[in-house]
Amino acid sequence: MQMNKTTLIIGISLLLGITACQPPSDKTDSSDATSTSAQSVESPSTQPLVEAKTPKALTKALVKLSEKTLKVQLICTKLDDTINAIDNKSEIEDIHTVQRQIDACLPVADNAEILRWLEYYQAMYGRFLSADSSMDDEAFFTVMENVEQDGKLTVAQLKQVNPRVRYLISLVRSRADVSVRYMGEDHFEFHHDLSAMADMFTPYLPDDQSEFIQRMAQDNQEIFWFDTAIAISFEELVERAVFWEDFISRYPDSRFYDDANALLDTYRYLLFFGSENVRWIDDDIRKFYLLKDERLMMQLAKRTDSQLAEDVQKLLVFMEQSDSERHQLYPVPDKDENGHKINQWEVTHYQLNKALDIPSLRDTVKDRNCLHGVTCVVETGQ
Incomplete structure (x- = not known):
């Protein structure tokens, strides 16, 4: 009888300890599960312990739980290698196996492991689809x-x-x-x-990382660059810039703060300077091509505590300045950094760049690509 009581006490203690380690219920709603949740590899469940009515049943449940726990631990220890083994010779069944293993390991992983697996998983699909x-x-x-x-x-x-x-x-x-x-x-x-x-x-x-990744998935599902043109509308460009400005304001300590700030600077630059084949403002920086774009900018200028609003206000002042005022405030060198003569289009954009002081795309993006996947990735050889 003493042995049975001891077994029961140990089982209850283990049950309480395991229950205390489970992830918060509000982040693991079953409605958010992926289509791969019907797993051949399952996370250990404490339900058999709860349902055990006798010391013998409890002992059997504990043994079974230990076996499952060890199995999941072994799978999670090898998960890095499993994900990285997928290449352009693998088949979709191999992907499904990885998905089932990830589903089993995520509830018991720490934040660093989850983010590492996400990075590997994204790279895995790149290899698989080449x-x-x-x-x-x-x-x-x-x-x-x-x-x-x-x-x-x-x-x-x-x-x-x-x-x-x-x-x-x-x-x-x-x-x-x-x-x-x-x-x-x-x-x-x-x-x-x-x-x-x-x-x-x-x-x-956590909320900031979840929001960052969900937004990246939404924005990058479709292409951003089409040849050298911006593939989204001016309205969407404004909306993205506003989103990332709000994000860095709400999450100043986020792990993804620097990437979010780089995205903000990317969209800031493109709002005011466009791209090689897309312009929102005429070459003299005097007027918008479309009235609806001008109205959007006027709305943006009314934001409070906003770098974007400051940028627009500076732009509006610049648009009203005469050529002589611009030359006086923002003198232009005779030649560019490559020794070539600067043409009139380059003069006005050089002056606007000085007026706004927005980092160039080259300085913002550097070797990180934030316009393709759910996380920014380092691109070598750029």
């Missing part, structure tokens, strides 16, 4: 254009592309969280559903 086809391959272009437009393909057309491309196309056709998108300049890519990726990890992250 197709090894040349951009100037006419057959590849024709097939990908057809898939992107959800058109029909003949067997003869499919035979003209390599087996890996055919396999990835089969995933697109089966709606396996894989799509094709046109990047401009005759370049296509296979792409993963970023919201599905974010949904796996965000229930286990």
Whole structure:
């Protein structure tokens, strides 16, 4: 009898300890689970302990729980290697295996592990979806254009592309969280559903990290650059800039603060200077091309405690200045940093840059890409 009481006491103690270690219920609602939640690898459950009615049943439940715990611990210890083993020779079943293992490990992982797995998972999909086809391959272009437009393909057309491309196309056709998108300049890519990726990890992250990743998934599901043009509207550009300004204000200590600030500076620059093929303001910086864009800027100028509002107010002053006033306030060198004569368009944009003092894209982006995935990634060889 003494042995049974001891077993019962130990079991209850273990139950209480395990229960205390479970993740908060408000971050793990079952409605947020991914489609892979029907797992062959399950997180240890304490339910059998709760339901045990006798010391013998409790002992059996404890033994079973220990086995499951050890299994999950072993899987999680090897998870880095499992994710990094996926490449462009793997199949979708390998991805599903990784997803099940991640689902089992996230509830018992710390923040550093979760973010590391997210980084690896994002890179994993990049490897998995690489197709090894040349951009100037006419057959590849024709097939990908057809898939992107959800058109029909003949067997003869499919035979003209390599087996890996055919396999990835089969995933697109089966709606396996894989799509094709046109990047401009005759370049296509296979792409993963970023919201599905974010949904796996965000229930286990603090609010700032969850919000950052969800927003990145939303914004980067579609392309930002199309050739050298901005692929989103001026209105959306304003909305993104406002979002990131609010984010860094609400989360000054966020792990993603620097990336959020870089995104803000990117959108700030593009709001006022546009891109090579997109302009919102005329070359003399005197008026907006579209009245609706001007109205958006006027609304932006009314924000309180806002760098964006300051920028707009400086722009409006600059637009009213005469050429002589601009030259007096912002003298322009005869030649640029490469020794070339500065033309009139470059003069006005040089002066506006001095007036606004917004970091250039080169200084903001550096070697980090924040316009493609759910997290910013370092790009070597830039």
